[in-house]
Amino acid sequence: MIYDRIFTTHPGRIAFFLAFMFLGSLIFPIPRVAATSTPAIEIASGINFDGVGASVVLPYPTGSGGITSGDLLIVAICTATNSGQFNGVNLTDEGFALFHDWESGDGAVKSAWYYYKVADGGEPANVSIGTVANIELSIQAFRIVGYRTGVGLNSFMAFASTDSLASAPNSPDLNPAGWDSEPTLWLTFGCMDADTGVPFYNASPSGYVTIRTDVGSGTDGTALQSAYRGTTAASENPGAFGVSANPSFWTATTIAIRAQLDPPLVTLAATGIGQDRARLNGRLDSLLVRVG
Numbered sequence: 001m002i003y004d005r006i007f008t009t010h011p012g013r014i015a016f017f018l019a020f021m022f023l024g025s026l027i028f029p030i031p032r033v034a035a036t037s038t039p040a041i042e043i044a045s046g047i048n049f050d051g052v053g054a055s056v057v058l059p060y061p062t063g064s065g066g067i068t069s070g071d072l073l074i075v076a077i078c079t080a081t082n083s084g085q086f087n088g089v090n091l092t093d094e095g096f097a098l099f100h101d102w103e104s105g106d107g108a109v110k111s112a113w114y115y116y117k118v119a120d121g122g123e124p125a126n127v128s129i130g131t132v133a134n135i136e137l138s139i140q141a142f143r144i145v146g147y148r149t150g151v152g153l154n155s156f157m158a159f160a161s162t163d164s165l166a167s168a169p170n171s172p173d174l175n176p177a178g179w180d181s182e183p184t185l186w187l188t189f190g191c192m193d194a195d196t197g198v199p200f201y202n203a204s205p206s207g208y209v210t211i212r213t214d215v216g217s218g219t220d221g222t223a224l225q226s227a228y229r230g231t232t233a234a235s236e237n238p239g240a241f242g243v244s245a246n247p248s249f250w251t252a253t254t255i256a257i258r259a260q261l262d263p264p265l266v267t268l269a270a271t272g273i274g275q276d277r278a279r280l281n282g283r284l285d286s287l288l289v290r291v292g
Helices: 011-027 089-093
Strands: 002-006 040-049 054-059 072-080 097-103 111-118 126-132 136-145 157-164 182-193 201-203 209-215 222-233 250-258 269-271 277-281
Touching (some): 040 054, 040 209, 054 136, 072 222, 089 126, 097 250, 111 157, 126 136, 136 209
Antiparallel strands (some): 040 136, 072 136, 182 250
């Protein structure tokens, strides 16, 4: 589309300015603009599983608008069992990839698992976790937009975990390699044992907003709490969750999700430059010219 703009104030200066813009666009590459806002969590869902030998189905975090192609989907799983380990085979069959897992150091198989998928827009209402036996799970899923697309996993997401016994879950410090101080979505997860729902979470780390709390009711149950913070920083140390009593084991995880870059500045070519007229070729939604 071609736009004609007639300037009546300082026409000579404006014509020179437009000509300078045109010549500059031919000589200098157009830089991308740094990110100005953090990624956002559109919606989250979660379930608990306290049974034996049943198929586990998790509702996708679709919301009223549904999942759009390119959305980042993350599934967090907190497990507690002494006789078997969740293997996530169904999640990988449905297009998810395991990007991080952590086993507590108490000698039992008690772990946190994290999967991700870039949505194709054709996701069903539910995601099948799989048939599990003699294992208890707390599971949460998240749909995230505004993250940095078109690059490898390690360029838009970083993560770290730790574990301990007989204390409150305390997410570790995370300083993503190669990142600058930039808008980042920081997620923190606490995964702990919660026999028949005790102990329970009563606070997220200071400065963080709670997303979900999912607590099982079994005698070897689990409790998973997630929280987020959006801030411009190169590193983050979320700190400890608040709990009603110290669990016998826990794992805690910090995840950083890098913001999408803003669209590049657009320079339009100008032709027909005269004393009081210039023709701009291309799409122009707004123009601010300051003279003098």
